Amino acid sequence: MAILTINAGSSSVKFTLFLGDDDAPRASGIVERIGLEGTRLQYRRADGKTIVSPVVVADADRAVEVILSALVHPEHGGIGGVREIEAVGHRVVHGGERLTRPVVVDAEVRAYLESIVPLAPLHNPHHLRGIAACERHIPHAVQVAVFDTAFHATLPRHAFLYGIPPAFYAEDGVRRYGFHGISHKYVAAEAARFLGRAPAGLRLVTCHLGNGCSLTAVRDGRSVDTSMGFTPLEGVLMGTRSGDIDPAAVLYLMERRGFSTAAMNDLLNRQSGLLGLAGVGSNDVRDVLSAARNGNAQAELAVEMFCYRIRKTIGAYAAVLGGLDAVVFTAGIGENSPEIRRRITAGLEFLGLFLDAERNEAAASGPRAIHAAKSPVALLVIPTNEELEIVRETRRALAARTGA
Ligand code: ADP
Numbered sequence: 001m002a003i004l005t006i007n008a009g010s011s012s013v014k015f016t017l018f019l020g021d022d023d024a025p026r027a028s029g030i031v032e033r034i035g036l037e038g039t040r041l042q043y044r045r046a047d048g049k050t051i052v053s054p055v056v057v058a059d060a061d062r063a064v065e066v067i068l069s070a071l072v073h074p075e076h077g078g079i080g081g082v083r084e085i086e087a088v089g090h091r092v093v094h095g096g097e098r099l100t101r102p103v104v105v106d107a108e109v110r111a112y113l114e115s116i117v118p119l120a121p122l123h124n125p126h127h128l129r130g131i132a133a134c135e136r137h138i139p140h141a142v143q144v145a146v147f148d149t150a151f152h153a154t155l156p157r158h159a160f161l162y163g164i165p166p167a168f169y170a171e172d173g174v175r176r177y178g179f180h181g182i183s184h185k186y187v188a189a190e191a192a193r194f195l196g197r198a199p200a201g202l203r204l205v206t207c208h209l210g211n212g213c214s215l216t217a218v219r220d221g222r223s224v225d226t227s228m229g230f231t232p233l234e235g236v237l238m239g240t241r242s243g244d245i246d247p248a249a250v251l252y253l254m255e256r257r258g259f260s261t262a263a264m265n266d267l268l269n270r271q272s273g274l275l276g277l278a279g280v281g282s283n284d285v286r287d288v289l290s291a292a293r294n295g296n297a298q299a300e301l302a303v304e305m306f307c308y309r310i311r312k313t314i315g316a317y318a319a320v321l322g323g324l325d326a327v328v329f330t331a332g333i334g335e336n337s338p339e340i341r342r343r344i345t346a347g348l349e350f351l352g353l354f355l356d357a358e359r360n361e362a363a364a365s366g367p368r369a370i371h372a373a374k375s376p377v378a379l380l381v382i383p384t385n386e387e388l389e390i391v392r393e394t395r396r397a398l399a400a401r402t403g404a
Helices: 060-071 107-115 124-137 150-154 181-195 247-257 261-270 273-278 285-293 297-321 331-336 338-345 357-361 386-402
Strands: 002-008 012-019 027-032 040-045 050-054 085-092 142-147 203-209 213-219 222-226 326-330 378-381
Touching: 002 060, 002 124, 002 386, 012 060, 012 386, 027 060, 040 060, 060 124, 085 124, 085 386, 107 124, 124 142, 142 181, 142 386, 150 181, 150 222, 181 203, 181 213, 181 222, 181 326, 181 378, 181 386, 203 297, 203 331, 213 297, 222 297, 247 261, 273 285, 273 297, 285 297, 285 338, 297 338, 326 331, 331 338, 338 357, 338 378
Parallel strands: 002 085, 085 142, 203 326, 326 378
Antiparallel strands: 002 012, 012 027, 027 040, 040 050, 203 213, 213 222
């Protein structure tokens, strides 16, 4: 039995193939630069060897075809034939209010996903195309949708509502949905396992710090608050997103500068954050840190703002949870930048967070503890694995379907 995971985006389709109950992928890769010059397939075999080949792909449908032919390739492929794929687990950013757990995609689910496209116009249309392509090319397989918003469905009302009249929630769906849920759920479960504790009773703050950044307060294995909101723009500072900003400042700028909605959206989502603040032409924290080390004061300020907002949110979530058992770092920055982890945690000793400098700096890649022996609160680095979480959810959805 093989399960394929698919993450279809605006210009790429990522895939991972899993066999049986094996948590190690049999093959993985990406078709990238779809619709641009230099479209290519990167295909990674189980032995780690990566093959890169130029491909002619204009859309998700053709991308899926290309992926399937790579997967059945007699030399590099992971399966003998497409028929071996029993299910496809699709990463879908937005499940709206209704889809709060992984679901088998049927006409009703598809129609609901179509109806909530306005909530996630940059993501859901691409996911729907990915689903349609798999339905066409792997018609016998069960298509399962796994949602980034689902983990946050447990937010209490007082945490997910905004302070505007309730009609805008009831009629327009304006509320905090939260994102990165697949990652937050995975690292929260792995953190409990690492600590040798049951999720029940555990109070965690999970920090997903990649290009997009969000923090989640997790109690008893459930999300109780999260920093991203109606869209992924809210919360802490990110690579190119502003994070929190007074909405009145947005209105003021639109009026004063005559910005259109699209221009303002571009400014807040793509020209802000580390990119816009540091002004070093990069949203990569490594470039901003290196400019700061070379004396660039604006880059230093951007790093300080980045860490400050995360520190502030950890403090807020300590209040939400009534104390902390562990803070977990994950994703590109969280897993790989000791300097950012050090700067975030500096000053949080009053909450019982004591970093161990040596453990923090040590070159390592797996799940690890980076707190001092005397630290009452654990500080963990847990590499995220969204594909593994998607395949686990897909297996669960299949089992539920067959009543196994
Ligand atoms: P995405 O949110 O796109 O999935 P990732 O989780 O891969 O992103 O994170 C990408 C970011 O991680 C990069 O922009 C960079 O800032 C940071 N990053 C990646 N590798 C390192 C590293 N070795 N040291 C510091 N930061 C890193």
